Amino acid sequence: MSAAVRGRVSSERRLPLPDACLGCSSCVAVCPVASSDGRFAGPKVLGPAFERLLAGPWPGEPGLGPRDAERLGAGLCLQCHLCDLACPAGVEVSSLTRRAKALARRLPRGGYRRLMDDLLADQERFGRLAAAVRWPRSLLHGTSPWLGRTVDGFAGRLVGLHPARRLPRPPRQPFRAWFEATRRPREERDRQPVILFVGCHGRFHDPVVPRAAVEVLRSAGYRVVAAQEVCCGSPALSVGDEGRARDSLEANARLLDHLSTRLGGGVPIVSPCPSCSLSLRRLLPELIGDGPARAVADAVWDLGEFLAGPARVGLEQAFDRPRHWGDDGAPPSGEEAAVTPWTYHASCHLRALGVGKLFPALLSSLEVPGRLDAGPAADGCCGMGGLTGLTREGYDLSLAAGARVLEAYRSLAAAGPVVLSDCPACRWQIAEATGLKTAHPVELLAARLRDRAGGRNSIG
């Protein structure tokens, strides 16, 4: 007989307990902002210490307020969660710094800037706006790439992006349209369903990643159902807007719970974006509470975790299917030379999920050749911090915070690798700062699968 002895069982690891902080500064040691920006007081001060002083030193005396949060640089926190992983005392530091961030946001700011801040933080609205102007933008880019870039640059400045940041090019076909066009309901009827939580970046700006995810999941034998979703709330949190994040999470909990029930219950929810996975998995129970929210949170998988876990067998079978190009399975001569070297960058939110870096091992076990190692210095935060690094104010900070990591990737430039990362923000930052090609690891998997089917041998 099997005996299970358990302690506290919960998908939510810890509580933000400021009093457990020993003041050891381990969180400051790993904080990408504290080590690169003197204005930022660091997670120890803005987390546990700030929280303790919020209520005021004595009853009746005023505690810390928005001005204090601003003075200590609370707005600069990137919400990368690395401090949580560093704390030896188990304090959920990032939840505490998030509160200080939210407090700093209460300070009155210029009307237009606040408006644009709100627009960027509300990726749902921003994405809809981008979708509305997709046609004219496509037309512009098609007629004259120069004109397209100029207009994009102008629009970017209007919404508060740094001039060096380029808006992604408008997608030729939005993900949803592609998805509906390629669905084969009759063939897929008996397959096990998975809900794909696409994420705003895939839904509105770059459909390549969710497409690759769908292709790979379908090859592994699943019926993919694209969720009716709203933004996961993590962009809102990155500017300290907890109210908006809560609304998004609540809506998602409702939508996903409903969809899962309709599909027969207990359907895994898979997201190719680690920030979405983290937001759903950790913040749903923290901000929304128990009930369906927790059940949804517990059903969320990061794509890498899902492919390396339950989908592994199906994926291996898909890779075992004979190639089209020869009975012995050998590629035609010259094909080996076309191997793209790749290296893998784990985003901070992927680390915070605690699932491990699964894609490199998965790619290696599926015999995807060309792996390069960027060394220990590349193992860290790229500095983008979601939206922060895109904005005019956050740009310099983002390059400084990611300097070491970006330099490590730059040093690989001679080999011309593609940097694989799950996180769209990391890909954006690394591509712009190093000039290297970037992709989601699932794109490489999809390319290899297509390759087996006799298609192109390149990414994207």
Added chain:
Amino acid sequence: MRAVGRGAPRVVDYDVVVIGSGLAGLVAAAAAAAAGARVGVVAESFGGLAMWSGLVSGKAPAGDEELDAVRFFIEFGVRCGLEYGGCGGSRGAEGEAAREGMEVLSSSGRPVRCLLAPETVWAGDLRNWASSGMQADDGGLLVVGFTELEDYPAAVIAGQAAAETGVRTAHRTVSLGRAAGRGLGVRIAGLFDDPAWFEGFLEASRRLLGREARRFRAVALPPVLGLFRFRSNLEALRENLGTAVFELPAVPPSLPGMRFWHLWRWRLEADGRTTFHLGRRVVEADTHGDRCLAVSDGLTVYRAAAFVLATGGVAGRGLEVPPEAFFRLSKPTGALRPGQAPGGGPARPGERSVPVEPIFGLETCGRRTDWLSWGVRVQDSSRPCPTGGPANVFVAGWQLGGPEPDALLSITTGWQAGRAAADCREEGTQ
């Protein structure tokens, strides 16, 4: 064990699961991976390493097995880019090096005895403070501090070192400029990792210290010369100043400990056999007969042929299961202090704290410790000895007892536990 959450069970399979990623956990993971096992490390964070000065203290290794463990530790360190050396020589005679022990100067201004030390805290022939000849007339030590690093008072350290060791000392404090901000060691280490900034620092150090440094046998700097580029930085400084340059070990937050964690973890991940599940805490263990089948962090179930408990004696936050889960003791013991919760952390309201059963004269790895210590009693095979416990659970590190921080214990027991756990896998497959 119930699969937590809805949908597909979230189960991961490994040959060996190591709980904890402090010194013992990393060594255990490395040893198991070196023996060919697929290893999963489930840990909250870097545990005691945050407080570790990087010096390997303890009693001199006794017996071949302990020497093998030390050898492995040094060899793997070289692969990680973090060289450890002892008094008797660096690589060639690794194990033997640790036997002699060495004396390095610490940031308290006092020489401390240790068995092995990272390459950054000694320079050239300065491995042993007592026999370094620093006391001679042409010797002497220049202690350099940084204005922005207030926790590191160069004047006090130099004064202490002169009083404690009789060496001629002097001190200088230089400013790192505005980039250092409100100077915390780690922030400064970030600067030292930036090649462009370091070029400027080299230039300035030649101007500010160059002439003075040559009059001393060695220059001691705070241990903040980069989290990754420390080796090349030290070499450049040595060349630039024309004298021996080394770091004084200091804690916390310990940069040497962080370096260790980052580099070992990176190496293990890059080798491809080890997966780190960080920020997770084990809350459930599933035992069946004399075997532990799986542990769970509440969301994911980690199945393995063997388990290593390297959950720490001091910081220990990786385990939130009563020790009975693994050992089925009639009386609870564990690396617990009065008032602590079963996880090792401070008890929260409503949580049960476990009474402590002190064990006198604990015997670990053939070495007898005579002080009062807490811990799980183990046999030489680093198996917890209470009968009826699972045969595939091994203990490593400070949980094995001893209020005295002893890094050698973590290294030797980590290595033993890792190898023993990897052997379980072979037993399982045969």
